[in-house]
Amino acid sequence: MGEMMKAAVFVSEGNLVVKDVPVPQITKGDQVLIEVEACSICGTDVHITAVPPGYIATPNTILGHEFVGYVRAKGELVDQVEIGQRVVVNPNNYCGKCVYCKKNLPNQCENIEALGIDYDGAFAKYCVVSDKVVYPIAKDVDAGVAACAEPLACVVNGINKADVKPGDSAVVVGAGPIGLMIAMMLKSAGVDKLFILETAPVRAAFAENLKLGRVINPITEKAGEIVTEATGIGADFVFDVTGSQMVSCVDMVRKGGTVVLFGVNKMARKEIAQCEITTKEISVKGTWLANATFPQAVSIIESGVIDLSKLITATYPLEQIHEGLELLRKGEAVKVIIKP
Numbered sequence: 001m002g003e004m005m006k007a008a009v010f011v012s013e014g015n016l017v018v019k020d021v022p023v024p025q026i027t028k029g030d031q032v033l034i035e036v037e038a039c040s041i042c043g044t045d046v047h048i049t050a051v052p053p054g055y056i057a058t059p060n061t062i063l064g065h066e067f068v069g070y071v072r073a074k075g076e077l078v079d080q081v082e083i084g085q086r087v088v089v090n091p092n093n094y095c096g097k098c099v100y101c102k103k104n105l106p107n108q109c110e111n112i113e114a115l116g117i118d119y120d121g122a123f124a125k126y127c128v129v130s131d132k133v134v135y136p137i138a139k140d141v142d143a144g145v146a147a148c149a150e151p152l153a154c155v156v157n158g159i160n161k162a163d164v165k166p167g168d169s170a171v172v173v174g175a176g177p178i179g180l181m182i183a184m185m186l187k188s189a190g191v192d193k194l195f196i197l198e199t200a201p202v203r204a205a206f207a208e209n210l211k212l213g214r215v216i217n218p219i220t221e222k223a224g225e226i227v228t229e230a231t232g233i234g235a236d237f238v239f240d241v242t243g244s245q246m247v248s249c250v251d252m253v254r255k256g257g258t259v260v261l262f263g264v265n266k267m268a269r270k271e272i273a274q275c276e277i278t279t280k281e282i283s284v285k286g287t288w289l290a291n292a293t294f295p296q297a298v299s300i301i302e303s304g305v306i307d308l309s310k311l312i313t314a315t316y317p318l319e320q321i322h323e324g325l326e327l328l329r330k331g332e333a334v335k336v337i338i339k340p
């Protein structure tokens with residue numbers, strides 16, 4: 001038996017266990033072995049470990065898919081990455097051969113493999129991935145911030161779908177890490193009237209402190225009226241990060257405006273008056289994962305255009321991953337970083 005390491009393994013429903021497992025080995029020529037420096041807990045990890053689970057992962061898989069680390073070994077076919085290189089990873093490995101990959105939509109790949117969900121991820125000392133999905137990142141970037149490259153790449157994919165211009169107005173529904181990253185990106189793009197909707201008190205207060213825009217509690221305040229009053233006609237763009245608020249998004253967007261749908265809630269089934277979309281000439285766009293947006297995300301992080309360190313509210317060693325998950329489950333944290 002080879003060398004062992006500690007890892008957070010999703011064993012069965014509601015059962016995430018930190019235990020010793022063998023260090024993964026390179027088995028294909030295109031793979032690299034990465035020593036994990038930091039791995040961020042994603043909302044998806046919270047859903048996977050919930051009872052009943054809100055997202056399905058393969059039992060006995062090491063979780064963790066938002067990470068940064070150093071290349072420590074590589075297969076014989078790897079020629080673009082050097083040993084010692086610091087990298088971030090697109091956890092959604094694509095085949096490069098199917099009809100969607102050929103249409104340059106790797107996020108829709110028919111053979112997509114999700115690291116830390118379908119196969120072993122990065123809540124561990126080491127992780128093996130294909131060289132196709134690694135992206136170099138500067139060594140002076142804070143490790144926790146670098147670990148946020150994956151969610152930021154997803155955010156960039158969504159922002160790319162909206163033709164945002166300076167002076168535009170926007171609403172972001174949901175002030176979790178993705179919502180706040182969207183708000184930061186919109187602000188840096190010159191959006192001047194920005195509204196953030198959030199019902200959880202801790203997250204609302206956190207968003208308030210970031211001073212990105214007006215924070216509204218849609219339960220106690222009339223969000224639609226506030227947005228219409230401030231903009232005169234409704235917002236140019238509305239981003240839903242909850243996966244369930246499309247009806248109110250269509251209500252808050254102006255005629256000819258755009259609604260971008262980020263969040264996934266497989267249970268959401270709200271009735272919508274289709275004529276609203278038709279007669280207001282609204283564009284409704286879905287956005288899923290990162291689509292060739294890692295280079296853009298890495299350069300945003302390296303240049304410091306937005307400061308993601310403001311979103312990191314806790315850092316734990318791997319042994320205390322359950323504390324991090326609990327904080328997120330209670331809505332008392334934004335980004336939690338695990339250092340194995």
Ligand SMILES: [Zn+2]
Pocket residue numbers: 042043044065066150151
């Ligand atoms: Zn994630």
Ligand SMILES: [Zn+2]
Pocket residue numbers: 094095096097098099100101108109110111112
């Ligand atoms: Zn494919």
